[in-house]
Amino acid sequence: MGNDFVVPAIVAVTLVTVGIGFYGLRLARTTSDFLVASRAISPTWNAAAIGGEYLSAASFLGIAGLVLKYGVDVLWYPVGFAAGYLALLLFVAAPLRRSGAFTLPDFCELRLGSRRLRILATAFVIFIGWLYLVPQLQGAGLTLATVAGSPYPLGALLVAAVVTANVALGGMRAITFVQAFQYWLKLTALAVPVIFLALQWQADGRPAVTPPDGPTFRAATTVVVEHRATLTLPDGDIREVRPGDELTFAAGDPVPDVSGVATDANDWLLPSAAGDDDRGLFATYSLILATFLGTMGLPHVLVRFYTNPDGAAARRTTLVVLALVGAFYLLPTLYGVLGRIYTPQLLLSGQTDAVVVLLPEAALGDGLVGRLLAALVAAGAFAAFLSTSSGLLTSVAGVISTDVLGRGSVRGFRLATVIAGGVPAVLALHVSGLDVSQVVGLAFAVAASSFCPLLVLGIWWRGLTDVGATAGVVAGGGAAIGAVLVTVLGPPLSGWPATLIAQPAAWTVPLAFTVMVAVSMATRRRAPADVAATMLRLHTPEALRMQ
Amino acid sequence: MAKQLPDVGSGGAVPPPRRSRIVLADITRQDTRAERTRAELAQQTQVGEALVRGLVRAQLALALRLSLVVAIGLGGLPWLFAIAPSLGRTTVAGVNLPWLLLGVASFPFLIAVGWAYVRLAERNEQDFTDLVQRPEH
Numbered sequence: 001m002g003n004d005f006v007v008p009a010i011v012a013v014t015l016v017t018v019g020i021g022f023y024g025l026r027l028a029r030t031t032s033d034f035l036v037a038s039r040a041i042s043p044t045w046n047a048a049a050i051g052g053e054y055l056s057a058a059s060f061l062g063i064a065g066l067v068l069k070y071g072v073d074v075l076w077y078p079v080g081f082a083a084g085y086l087a088l089l090l091f092v093a094a095p096l097r098r099s100g101a102f103t104l105p106d107f108c109e110l111r112l113g114s115r116r117l118r119i120l121a122t123a124f125v126i127f128i129g130w131l132y133l134v135p136q137l138q139g140a141g142l143t144l145a146t147v148a149g150s151p152y153p154l155g156a157l158l159v160a161a162v163v164t165a166n167v168a169l170g171g172m173r174a175i176t177f178v179q180a181f182q183y184w185l186k187l188t189a190l191a192v193p194v195i196f197l198a199l200q201w202q203a204d205g206r207p208a209v210t211p212p213d214g215p216t217f218r219a220a221t222t223v224v225v226e227h228r229a230t231l232t233l234p235d236g237d238i239r240e241v242r243p244g245d246e247l248t249f250a251a252g253d254p255v256p257d258v259s260g261v262a263t264d265a266n267d268w269l270l271p272s273a274a275g276d277d278d279r280g281l282f283a284t285y286s287l288i289l290a291t292f293l294g295t296m297g298l299p300h301v302l303v304r305f306y307t308n309p310d311g312a313a314a315r316r317t318t319l320v321v322l323a324l325v326g327a328f329y330l331l332p333t334l335y336g337v338l339g340r341i342y343t344p345q346l347l348l349s350g351q352t353d354a355v356v357v358l359l360p361e362a363a364l365g366d367g368l369v370g371r372l373l374a375a376l377v378a379a380g381a382f383a384a385f386l387s388t389s390s391g392l393l394t395s396v397a398g399v400i401s402t403d404v405l406g407r408g409s410v411r412g413f414r415l416a417t418v419i420a421g422g423v424p425a426v427l428a429l430h431v432s433g434l435d436v437s438q439v440v441g442l443a444f445a446v447a448a449s450s451f452c453p454l455l456v457l458g459i460w461w462r463g464l465t466d467v468g469a470t471a472g473v474v475a476g477g478g479a480a481i482g483a484v485l486v487t488v489l490g491p492p493l494s495g496w497p498a499t500l501i502a503q504p505a506a507w508t509v510p511l512a513f514t515v516m517v518a519v520s521m522a523t524r525r526r527a528p529a530d531v532a533a534t535m536l537r538l539h540t541p542e543a544l545r546m547q
Numbered sequence: 548m549a550k551q552l553p554d555v556g557s558g559g560a561v562p563p564p565r566r567s568r569i570v571l572a573d574i575t576r577q578d579t580r581a582e583r584t585r586a587e588l589a590q591q592t593q594v595g596e597a598l599v600r601g602l603v604r605a606q607l608a609l610a611l612r613l614s615l616v617v618a619i620g621l622g623g624l625p626w627l628f629a630i631a632p633s634l635g636r637t638t639v640a641g642v643n644l645p646w647l648l649l650g651v652a653s654f655p656f657l658i659a660v661g662w663a664y665v666r667l668a669e670r671n672e673q674d675f676t677d678l679v680q681r682p683e684h
Contacts, residue, residue, distance in 0.1 A: 086664075271625065326658055535603060540599065
């Protein structure tokens, strides 16, 4: 941790972010500039910005940590995070852009003309936004604590303050430039070190990822335990460890089995099989459903589509985003795999989320190259926290300023930004025991069970009514929120209830769709009279628009 | 021979006056018809309604067909690995098959499906535009 490049790198990323923000501020003149960047953004910039905004702490740090810990089954996270954009492209992108809705509540009012539904949607946008913001701030706190030894609240508050100030002062035009820059930074920060890591792995004689005798320590290592766990030592002894315990291993010692972690080569290497692991299979499908369908319901993703000039451009932008995001997701898996070889101590300490940040120095040593690469990765991680938080904050603040404060002015937007950034900052300080990746997964599940059915049925089915939509969002989204609250606040569960609550999408998404369709059919006469005109607007090319 | 003034009942905007009327006679009539169709769309006459319904149905069918491709191509994998564990042990170039399929191959697959969708959806829209702007429908 004595790396003297890390802190300057993080400071540089933060300064560049703020700097581009102020450059954008000079360009932002009107409220319209401020909120939708005057729609003068090219698809390539816009796609890089969407990608930059989307790749969060969960993508940059979380996936590699999960791969290190659980192996092949969690590869569905990156696949699902990317596939979410395909679902968005197929069902939502062009019609949503043509609808002219800027936020999800706008869409509700536009399509169904219901004030009540608009308020409900506002509440969901704020809930999902905050649920997603808290783990970003936590990730920042943990990363800064890991690489610079600072106290946990410092990183969380630093990111919250920088992002709030930047969004409040620069608005959306500014963050478009910031986000696009941060996509390329994040890609570079993972891609360049991976080349060096692969060469090092070659030079080390290509050590096996899953040696027949289980993972071993390559160097003498002292591990400080962070989470309570049960270890099974190679000689069969069972030992309970508590946070703060120190364990010392010599080079070549085998890594003990850790409870709750796939230390066994086959568990890690092979997918869960039928019969002995039906719950694992259910959880996999639930995760697939949440990530595939949840992306379209994330508030910060939809806002971006308004900055496209027309529906066809929205479609092409989404395709570019899919390609950019897909290219990025090739990388975290490699970190998780190489982490098995070079940083097995993280399996014991429980800090698997730190693998991306610690791997360069663990593999390449603390020479100049290792330290520079470690600083690059830390800078990329900070870019991830800053960009995702900016996007979330902009959309939550936009909703608060128009729907809660009821003011469309720049000053109202700034006030809303302070509110929207302050609440999760306070929450992040008080809830530090949550698992970053799991909370992000739950945010996807809530979005998939509330906004996904609302958008898909609203765009493609004329029969949707305001009562049906409200009932579906309350039933599906409410059930998913209940599952979140039980996971975060409730007692630990085991067996099937634990699986159903931890990965709720497989039952809450069908529930939302079923209730929405059934109630809409029962209240058929409430279908809006102007549905034909709305459909015309959503689906016909702009070239045919009547003047 | 041709009607040189636009039909009053069409409701369309009056086209700007044209100079070489004899040559453009047919085109003028085409424009008038196209404008009538556009007006039908906007006023939700039965013809316009049917046209939009057709477009929506075509786009939805396309989206559903491609999501079925993904549901089978990707969604079938956990089930396949579960019932045929030997697949998980198969290695290609030293890497187990599930790692290659999920970690590498799934992303180009998703991009290819997305690319196909953008092309086909734009073609559907082009067909619709042609239908609206051409007189013979």
